[in-house]
Amino acid sequence: AQKVTQAQTEISVVEKEDVTLDCVYETRDTTYYLFWYKQPPSGELVFLIRRNSFDEQNEISGRYSWNFQKSTSSFNFTITASQVVDSAVYFCALSVANRDDKIIFGKGTRLHILP
Amino acid sequence: DTAVSQTPKYLVTQMGNDKSIKCEQNLGHDTMYWYKQDSKKFLKIMFSYNNKELIINETVPNRFSPKSPDKAHLNLHINSLELGDSAVYFCASSQDESGRALWPEQYFGPGTRLTVT
Numbered sequence: 001a002q003k004v005t006q007a008q009t010e011i012s013v014v015e016k017e018d019v020t021l022d023c024v025y026e027t028r029d030t031t032y033y034l035f036w037y038k039q040p041p042s043g044e045l046v047f048l049i050r051r052n053s054f055d056e057q058n059e060i061s062g063r064y065s066w067n068f069q070k071s072t073s074s075f076n077f078t079i080t081a082s083q084v085v086d087s088a089v090y091f092c093a094l095s096v097a098n099r100d101d102k103i104i105f106g107k108g109t110r111l112h113i114l115p
Numbered sequence: 116d117t118a119v120s121q122t123p124k125y126l127v128t129q130m131g132n133d134k135s136i137k138c139e140q141n142l143g144h145d146t147m148y149w150y151k152q153d154s155k156k157f158l159k160i161m162f163s164y165n166n167k168e169l170i171i172n173e174t175v176p177n178r179f180s181p182k183s184p185d186k187a188h189l190n191l192h193i194n195s196l197e198l199g200d201s202a203v204y205f206c207a208s209s210q211d212e213s214g215r216a217l218w219p220e221q222y223f224g225p226g227t228r229l230t231v232t
Contacts, residue, residue, distance in 0.1 A: 035220070039156075045205060045223035089156055103221075105158040 002027045004094050006106035013082055014114050021077045021109045023092030029053075034068065034075045035093040039108070045091075051075065079111075087113045118142050119224040121206050127230045128196055136191045136227045138206030146170070147189035148221065149181060150205040158205070164189050193229075201231045 003026040013019045025034065036048040049059065051068050059066045063080045079086050089110045095103040119140045128134050140147060148171075149161040163171040167183045178194045193200060206224040 037223075042225075043203065043228075044225045045158075045207075047220040047222065050220050091158065103160060108156045108158075110156075 002029075002032075002094055002096055002104050004092050004104050004106035006090075006092055006109045008109045009107070010110040010112070012112040012114060015084055016081050018078060018080050019082055019111065019113075021079075021090050021092075021111065023075045023077065023106060025073050025075065025092070025094045027094060027096050029096045031096070033095045035091075035095070035103070036066065036075075036077050037091045037093065037105075038088045039091065040085075040088040048077075048090075082113045084113045084115055087111060119206060119208055119222050121204075121224040121227050123227060124225060125228050125230075127232065129232055130196055130198060132196050133192070133194045134196060134229070135193070136204055136206075136229070138189045138191070138224055140187055140206075140208040140222070140224075142208055142210070142222060144208035144210045144222070145186060146209050147183070147186075148207040148209075149189065149191050150207065150223075151175075152203040152205060152226070154202070162189075162191075196229075196231045198231050201229055203228050 005024045007022055011019060032053045034051045038046045038048055049066055056068050056070055065078045067076045075092060089108040091108045092106040093103050122137045126134060146163055146165045148163045150158050151161055152158050161173050161175050162181045164183045166186050180192045182190045182192060203226045205226045207221040209221045
């Protein structure tokens with residue numbers, strides 16, 4: 001069965017600190033996709049990134065970076081020099097093409113950036 | 116321009132009523148979805164439609180019925196509302212011709228907060 005675990009329910013850091021959100025996934029399939037979505041206090045869901053299982057290259061986008069490690073089944077998300085606007089709930093998700101084609105979300109990590 | 120829109124944004128109603136939530140996307144996407152987010156923020160897919168055809172139909176009560184008049188619209192009808200239906204419902208769309216591969220990124224609507232009293 002597929003599963004996404006975000007062990008950190010809630011994190012608080014002071015502005016300008018770096019913070020890493022953990023995501024551990026489970027699947028027996030070799031072809032899958034991983035996602036991160038952001039849900040700010042306003043409630044909408046914003047797509048951040050998608051990675052496929054064959055591309056373990058880490059990605060950086062501005063202050064955001066993602067570390068994909070198949071050996072540990074992790075897809076962690078780091079925000080560098082955090083800002084108050086980064087305060088949100090962040091969801092990690094997994095999609096496996098061969099298993100009912102569902103996307104499975106983790107329970108989310110609520111991130112508070114304190115001024 | 117709003118990419119994925121939902122109406123209404125808030126919906127308060129009494130148990131037993133029938134209500135609908137509308138969703139429209141102007142992205143030209145082929146696939147649309149409905150998700151339910153409960154009070155603990157857990158997101159779960161309910162349905163997906165590809166070009167007006169139902170692709171995914173998760174285990175949801177049959178009081179929930181999606182209706183897709185065209186590929187830009189996917190409405191959610193809920194009959195005989197119950198207290199447990201209170202949640203935020205998100206519509207989403209993605210550019211996926213098959214409707215079966217959920218790996219394309221999805222664009223979400225703003226959500227509809229449904230409160231059943």
